[in-house]
Amino acid sequence: MKELFRLRVSDIAKASGEPIPDSDLVVTRASSLNSIDKNSILFVKKLTEDNMESVKSASDCLILIPDDTPTDLVDAIRVHNVIAQVPNPRLSYAKVMTVALKSVLVRCQYTNRNGAVVADDAVIGEDTVIEPGAFVDHSVVIGSNVRVHAGAVIRAFSEMGDNTIIRENAVIGSEGFGFERDADGTPIRLPHLGGVRIGRNVEIGALNSVCAGTIDPTILEDNVKTGFLIHIAHNCAIGEGAIITACAELSGSVTVGKRVWIAPNVSVAEGRQIGEGAIVGIGAVVIKDVEPGAVVAGNPAKPTAEITKINRAIARLVADKDGR
Numbered sequence: 068m069k070e071l072f073r074l075r076v077s078d079i080a081k082a083s084g085e086p087i088p089d090s091d092l093v094v095t096r097a098s099s100l101n102s103i104d105k106n107s108i109l110f111v112k113k114l115t116e117d118n119m120e121s122v123k124s125a126s127d128c129l130i131l132i133p134d135d136t137p138t139d140l141v142d143a144i145r146v147h148n149v150i151a152q153v154p155n156p157r158l159s160y161a162k163v164m165t166v167a168l169k170s171v172l173v174r175c176q177y178t179n180r181n182g183a184v185v186a187d188d189a190v191i192g193e194d195t196v197i198e199p200g201a202f203v204d205h206s207v208v209i210g211s212n213v214r215v216h217a218g219a220v221i222r223a224f225s226e227m228g229d230n231t232i233i234r235e236n237a238v239i240g241s242e243g244f245g246f247e248r249d250a251d252g253t254p255i256r257l258p259h260l261g262g263v264r265i266g267r268n269v270e271i272g273a274l275n276s277v278c279a280g281t282i283d284p285t286i287l288e289d290n291v292k293t294g295f296l297i298h299i300a301h302n303c304a305i306g307e308g309a310i311i312t313a314c315a316e317l318s319g320s321v322t323v324g325k326r327v328w329i330a331p332n333v334s335v336a337e338g339r340q341i342g343e344g345a346i347v348g349i350g351a352v353v354i355k356d357v358e359p360g361a362v363v364a365g366n367p368a369k370p371t372a373e374i375t376k377i378n379r380a381i382a383r384l385v386a387d388k389d390g391r
Contacts, residue, residue, distance in 0.1 A: 069206070070095040071260065072167050076129050076149050082166045085159045087129070087151040094129050097164060097260055099282040103128065108163060109282075110156035114140050131156040131163070158247040161257040168258055175205040183215075192229065204240070210267070222279065224262025228289065231265055234273040239263050243278035243285075243301025243319065257281060259301055266290070266307070272297060294331070306343065324359060 073095050080087035098107035100118050103125045110131040111122060119140070122130065126147045134152040141150055153159040176187045182199025185191070189203045192211035197203060200217040207221050210229035215221065219233045222240035233239060245257035261280025266289035271277065275293055278285060278301040287305045294313040299305065303317050306325035311317075315333040323329070324343035335341070335353040342359030352366040362371045 071097070072170050074167055074170055079129070079163055079166055083159075083162045085151065085162055086153055087163075088149055090129075090149045092127060092129065092149050094167075097258075097282050098125075098128070101283055108160070108167070110160035112156055119143075129163075131159045155247065157257070158249065158255060161247050161255045164258045164260075165256070206262075207240075216273075222262075224260065224279065224284070225265070226262065226284075227265035227269065228267035230267055231269045231271075233271045234275075236273055237271050237275040237277070239265070239271065239275075239277050240279045241276065243281065245281060245301060245319070261285065261302070263287070272313075275299070288325075300337075 073093060076087060076090040076092045076094060080089065093106060094108050095106045096104060098104050098109045100109065100111065100121045103109060103121065105127045107128045109128060111118065113133060114122065114136055122144050125144065128148045129151065130144060130148050131151050131153055133156060134154055136152060144150060151159065177184050178187060180197060183197040183201040185197060185203040186205040186207065188205050189207045191209050192213065194211055195209055195213040197215045198217040201215045202220045204221060204223040206223045208226040210227060210231065212229055213227060213231045215233045216235045218236040220238045225240035240263045242259040245259065246254040247257060249255055259279040259281050261282050261284045263277050263279055264284040265287045268290045269287055270292045272293045272295045274295055275297045277299045280302045285299065285301055285303050288307040290308045291305050293311045296314045297311055298316045300317055300319040302320040305323045306327065308325055309323050309327045311329045313331045315329050315331065317335045318337040320338045321335050322340045324341055324345065326344050327341050328346045330347060330349040332350045333347050333353065339353050339356055341347065341357040342361065344360045345357045346362045347353060347357065347368065348364030351364050351368040353368045357363050363369060364371050365374055
């Protein structure tokens with residue numbers, strides 16, 4: 068992620084009211100544990116063996132960690148960073164980033180291009196058409212031979228590859244739905260800055276919403292196709308060639324494998340994984356991971372072979388009862 072702001076940690080501490088040590092360290096962006104940049108703000112809900120090496124790689128960062136973290140672990144990452152031990156790192160991150168983003172003044176002008184509103188720093192490839200009524204925000208990169216249909220909105224930090232189609236009134240890169248509750252129960256919005264990264268030859272249907280990732284981008288790989296009225300939440304990753312049909316809903320951090328078929332009116336719970344080549348039947352409610360190549364249906368979704376077995380068992384029980 069590019070530089071978003073330039074603030075001293077001590078100024079952030081004062082403005083946010085969070086228990087952050089005074090420091091002249093300057094931070095300029097947010098990072099996730101998957102990719103830590105210098106001079107970043109990041110949070111860790113719990114330090115574990117799995118994420119410790121990643122955290123140790125941080126340098127010149129403000130790191131928010133749980134206040135019950137053992138001293139030896141704190142000391143191991145304090146050498147090159149500013150460490151804030153807080154009761155709820157995710158909540159503190161939301162407050163800190165809210166303060167940081169208030170300091171941001173996007174020095175960007177918007178121009179009218181044949182009825183579309185396009186930021187002057189947006190990068191638009193050759194032979195790309197932005198239809199009247201569309202909006203393209205700052206820090207957007209659009210490839211060649213792309214068509215953005217009337218009424219579509221492409222928000223900041225979104226990228227899309229060549230030969231992609233964004234149909235009418237789709238919204239790409241708007242902030243996802245993420246909140247942490249304060250001590251008094253007040254919801255505090257978690258800023259979503261990751262944008263959306265869309266591959267080549269992708270088609271996004273009319274009235275879709277594809278939400279920005281929290282820190283890293285929401286990803287749609289090459290040749291993904293979506294129907295009308297589909298919602299793809301923050302931090303999702305949609306594999307190459309996946310097809311998602313009308314009115315499906317994918318909650319946050321869902322992973323969809325290559326060449327998956329998702330039928331109409333499917334709902335997928337947060338964080339679930341749908342394996343490569345799987346088929347999810349119409350109206351299914353996915354609350355468990357789906358194995359590669361599986362065919363599932365129902366509420367809750369189950370493999371269709373299992374559903375058939377259950378239905379046959381029920382039919383036998385009914386027949387036995389009627390035969391008495």
